[in-house]
Amino acid sequence: MELLTDLYELTMAAVYFQEGxxxxxxxxxxxRDYPPNRAYFISAGLEExxxxxxxxxxxxxxxxxxxSTGLFSTDFLHYLHSLxxxxxxxxxxxxxxxxxxxxxxxxTAPIIQAQIIESFVINTINLQVLLxxxxxxxxxxxxxxxxxxxxxxxxxxxxxxxxxxxxxxxxGMNGTSNVLAGKMYxxxxxxxxxxxFVTSFPDELExxxxxxRAFPQSTVLLIDTYDTLSGAEKAVRIAREMEEQDLQxxxxxxxxxxxxxxxxxxxxxxxxxxxxYVRIFASGGxxxxxxxxxxxxxxxxxxxxxxxxxxxxxxxxxxxxxxKLVKYxxxxxxxxxxxxxxxxxxxxxxxxxxxxxxxxxxxxxxxxDLDGEPLLKTVMESGKRILQPDxxxxxxxxxxxxxxxxxxxxxxxxxxxxxxxxxxxxxxxLQAEVVHKVREKELGEx
Amino acid sequence: MELLTDLYELTMAAVYFQEGxxxxxxxxxxxRDYPPNRAYFISAGLEExxxxxxxxxxxxxxxxxxxSTGLFSTDFLHYLHSLxxxxxxxxxxxxxxxxxxxxxxxxTAPIIQAQIIESFVINTINLQVLLxxxxxxxxxxxxxxxxxxxxxxxxxxxxxxxxxxxxxxxxGMNGTSNVLAGKMYxxxxxxxxxxxFVTSFPDELExxxxxxRAFPQSTVLLIDTYDTLSGAEKAVRIAREMEEQDLQxxxxxxxxxxxxxxxxxxxxxxxxxxxxYVRIFASGGxxxxxxxxxxxxxxxxxxxxxxxxxxxxxxxxxxxxxxKLVKYxxxxxxxxxxxxxxxxxxxxxxxxxxxxxxxxxxxxxxxxDLDGEPLLKTVMESGKRILQPDxxxxxxxxxxxxxxxxxxxxxxxxxxxxxxxxxxxxxxxLQAEVVHKVREKELGEx
Numbered sequence: 001m002e003l004l005t006d007l008y009e010l011t012m013a014a015v016y017f018q019e020g021x022x023x024x025x026x027x028x029x030x031x032r033d034y035p036p037n038r039a040y041f042i043s044a045g046l047e048e049x050x051x052x053x054x055x056x057x058x059x060x061x062x063x064x065x066x067x068s069t070g071l072f073s074t075d076f077l078h079y080l081h082s083l084x085x086x087x088x089x090x091x092x093x094x095x096x097x098x099x100x101x102x103x104x105x106x107x108t109a110p111i112i113q114a115q116i117i118e119s120f121v122i123n124t125i126n127l128q129v130l131l132x133x134x135x136x137x138x139x140x141x142x143x144x145x146x147x148x149x150x151x152x153x154x155x156x157x158x159x160x161x162x163x164x165x166x167x168x169x170x171x172g173m174n175g176t177s178n179v180l181a182g183k184m185y186x187x188x189x190x191x192x193x194x195x196x197f198v199t200s201f202p203d204e205l206e207x208x209x210x211x212x213r214a215f216p217q218s219t220v221l222l223i224d225t226y227d228t229l230s231g232a233e234k235a236v237r238i239a240r241e242m243e244e245q246d247l248q249x250x251x252x253x254x255x256x257x258x259x260x261x262x263x264x265x266x267x268x269x270x271x272x273x274x275x276x277y278v279r280i281f282a283s284g285g286x287x288x289x290x291x292x293x294x295x296x297x298x299x300x301x302x303x304x305x306x307x308x309x310x311x312x313x314x315x316x317x318x319x320x321x322x323x324k325l326v327k328y329x330x331x332x333x334x335x336x337x338x339x340x341x342x343x344x345x346x347x348x349x350x351x352x353x354x355x356x357x358x359x360x361x362x363x364x365x366x367x368x369d370l371d372g373e374p375l376l377k378t379v380m381e382s383g384k385r386i387l388q389p390d391x392x393x394x395x396x397x398x399x400x401x402x403x404x405x406x407x408x409x410x411x412x413x414x415x416x417x418x419x420x421x422x423x424x425x426x427x428x429x430l431q432a433e434v435v436h437k438v439r440e441k442e443l444g445e446x
Numbered sequence: 447m448e449l450l451t452d453l454y455e456l457t458m459a460a461v462y463f464q465e466g467x468x469x470x471x472x473x474x475x476x477x478r479d480y481p482p483n484r485a486y487f488i489s490a491g492l493e494e495x496x497x498x499x500x501x502x503x504x505x506x507x508x509x510x511x512x513x514s515t516g517l518f519s520t521d522f523l524h525y526l527h528s529l530x531x532x533x534x535x536x537x538x539x540x541x542x543x544x545x546x547x548x549x550x551x552x553x554t555a556p557i558i559q560a561q562i563i564e565s566f567v568i569n570t571i572n573l574q575v576l577l578x579x580x581x582x583x584x585x586x587x588x589x590x591x592x593x594x595x596x597x598x599x600x601x602x603x604x605x606x607x608x609x610x611x612x613x614x615x616x617x618g619m620n621g622t623s624n625v626l627a628g629k630m631y632x633x634x635x636x637x638x639x640x641x642x643f644v645t646s647f648p649d650e651l652e653x654x655x656x657x658x659r660a661f662p663q664s665t666v667l668l669i670d671t672y673d674t675l676s677g678a679e680k681a682v683r684i685a686r687e688m689e690e691q692d693l694q695x696x697x698x699x700x701x702x703x704x705x706x707x708x709x710x711x712x713x714x715x716x717x718x719x720x721x722x723y724v725r726i727f728a729s730g731g732x733x734x735x736x737x738x739x740x741x742x743x744x745x746x747x748x749x750x751x752x753x754x755x756x757x758x759x760x761x762x763x764x765x766x767x768x769x770k771l772v773k774y775x776x777x778x779x780x781x782x783x784x785x786x787x788x789x790x791x792x793x794x795x796x797x798x799x800x801x802x803x804x805x806x807x808x809x810x811x812x813x814x815d816l817d818g819e820p821l822l823k824t825v826m827e828s829g830k831r832i833l834q835p836d837x838x839x840x841x842x843x844x845x846x847x848x849x850x851x852x853x854x855x856x857x858x859x860x861x862x863x864x865x866x867x868x869x870x871x872x873x874x875x876l877q878a879e880v881v882h883k884v885r886e887k888e889l890g891e892x
Binding site for chain 1: 760884
């Protein structure tokens with residue numbers, strides 16, 4: 001995966017090599033602004049970044065390809081062959097809340113190392129933060145109802161399918177349909193039948209019976225293949241047949257039509273028939289907005305399968321994330337490009353609480369010691385992890401706590417309030433000094 | 447990757463196994479509707495699907511995981527262990543145009559095989575069609591100007607980063623910054639420097655000089671780190687220094703600010719200085735809409751780097767793609783779920799032309815022989831490819847031809863006309879018969 005990088009990382013590295021530039025550089029990863037309707041982010045993806053850094057190395061095959069481009073000297077390719085990541089990483093742990101402009105992660109390493117990892121680091125954190133944040137909004141909207149990730153078929157590639165499952169679970173969802181994610185991350189997997197299953201049988205009732213025979217402990221019948229209410233009546237019949245064998249039908253799934261009305265009609269039917277225990281699941285175009293509406297209107301749905309719109313974060317399919325050089329060879333640096341502010345130097349974020357609730361963050365220089373909890377932890381030194389990886393369950397628990405403590409007004413699904421993020425006076429001062437120096441030097445201003 | 451599937455594919459397979467259902471099933475892959483502002487799709491992803499099917503097998507490790515879920519019988523796991531894909535695939539070749547409701551791909555195989563591959567097939571084709579279609583719109587908007595994929599850092603995962611590069615090149619883009627994609631697919635790679643490069647040097651001019659020393663044949667200077675016009679003046683100085691060594695500065699890149707105005711100012715400056723040969727590249731938030739606007743207004747940009755918005759197809763991050771059972775054991779089948787029409791049976795698509803331009807497609811039953819070109823080719827029989835894979839260059843060439851022959855009104859970036867797609871009278875008749883039979887049988891209608 002080391003070639004999974006932008007060519008310019010390698011051309012820049014070649015120049016640093018040629019010029020003998022091996023001083024330490026600090027790069028800061030942050031998100032410039034919120035996507036629509038967001039006022040917080042959830043940290044996710046750090047574990048994968050650290051695994052990548054620990055195993056970083058170019059293969060002979062990679063170097064042969066680079067050689068074939070004709071761009072690079074043999075000396076530089078030799079140098080790449082022995083290149084390892086030996087730097088430091090400070091980061092906000094997974095599952096924690098963070099806000100715009102705050103450094104999620106800072107890398108300090110000889111500049112070639114810190115530069116060359118850029119594309120992978122941005123890609124990894126961007127996707128997982130995006131998906132964890134989206135999933136957390138669904139969890140908020142569902143108000144305790146179950147949420148299962150059904151998005152694999154429409155995610156933007158297999159990697160995304162796996163990351164949705166992990167990020168979703170991290171943010172409070174209950175499981176996934178993605179079997180490989182179940183295996184890789186230990187996430188509960190679920191799923192029962194598709195419409196093709198029902199249509200492959202001579203009739204719907206036969207399809208339901210066959211399923212109940214095979215999975216008597218976990219039968220969830222998809223009842224909308226032909227007509228939801230007619231399917232629900234067949235489900236009642238199956239439930240009766242199962243009761244005769246001391247079994248219980250676990251549930252039914254709605255997947256089309258007016259699900260608010262259908263869910264009530266199906267619930268009524270089941271209750272009339274003494275089948276209060278049969279759960280109603282729903283899938284089909286659900287995201288946080290549709291879930292919130294369904295819950296508000298009193299839809300009788302016990303759990304939602306969320307798919308495409310959550311799996312691609314459809315209303316906000318990317319973040320404005322950036323990885324910027326903030327210090328080189330001991331000097332704070334920045335760019336001035338219009339509309340793209342970068343905060344100089346190594347930083348820390350301090351979170352202040354009131355009555356156990358976060359009320360303000362302050363972005364400061366890393367050496368400052370302000371009130372509040374410092375969020376960035378040193379997680380890697382000299383290219384080695386210095387902390388045990390957190391378990392996904394621990395991260396999930398942490399995330400649930402963080403979210404429960406965040407004021408509702410920052411979690412509103414539409415037009416949330418902005419959480420207060422300030423800059424320390426030391427940072428403001430240094431920022432102004434560096435801007436002044438750069439303008440003087442590059443633009444001839446005084 | 448065989449576990450990269452939804453759990454229900456496996457639970458359904460277990461029931462088919464239990465019930466002894468091994469008859470051939472045909473599944474049809476199609477897109478129900480266009481995303482906003484689209485009126486065509488480009489076929490892409492078939493090569494990856496065929497490679498997956500040819501190598502399909504569960505590993506011992508996969509089966510151990512499935513066993514650990516407690517859901518499956520030992521007999522069924524043994525069966526999975528020996529499961530290979532032995533079916534037929536008919537498909538519209540990569541790089542061709544297709545339209546909504548048309549089968550892109552039809553799989554005919556024993557139902558367990560045809561079912562179990564669903565998640566992978568949908569995921570693969572959905573993403574690549576989405577990205578190829580998006581990229582083709584940028585190519586259309588750029589009217590012959592260069593287009594390079596810069597999206598890797600913001601794609602939804604590494605896989606997506608690779609698929610963007612391939613799908614984009616397939617659809618007419620000129621190259622990618624993604625080095626691994628260059629290696630894997632033989633796509634031209636490009637890229638020079640980031641802002642971090644400029645800020646790591648004592649001053650901008652030194653940074654530019656160092657780059658020109660290292661890459662005299664391909665120096666493209668990023669000139670907006672501090673101020674674009676000031677950067678352009680330094681680029682003039684570099685160009686002069688290069689001319690003294692009989693070298694030419696290749697170009698500059700703009701990445702922020704009012705790029706319409708800046709591109710004109712920079713072009714004017716270069717032309718006044720006799721540097722007509724220095725090209726102007728631009729990046730930063732470009733997609734087909736922004737490119738079209740820039741071209742219309744006369745921006746002096748020779749090539750665009752397109753990133754995030756193209757890499758995630760931001761205005762349409764998914765398609766409404768479905769893989770539906772249309773025939774089982776010789777009988778055409780369908781579901782009736784409201785708002786989700788499926789066309790029964792094995793099908794073919796016939797394209798009619800007028801003066802070398804496509805004017806109408808007809809979706810027919812596979813045995814029909816209508817006027818026009820049949821689009822679906824048999825590409826796999828008994829689990830083996832029966833055609834050599836097309837080279838990416840050939841697919842790209844085909845795609846360019848297809849697009850050039852499509853009327854402008856179907857390619858408009860906003861509110862394009864709908865391309866005519868009809869159903870054959872035989873298909874209409876069979877569809878009505880099957881709907882009637884199903885309603886009679888399942889809903890008691892007569």
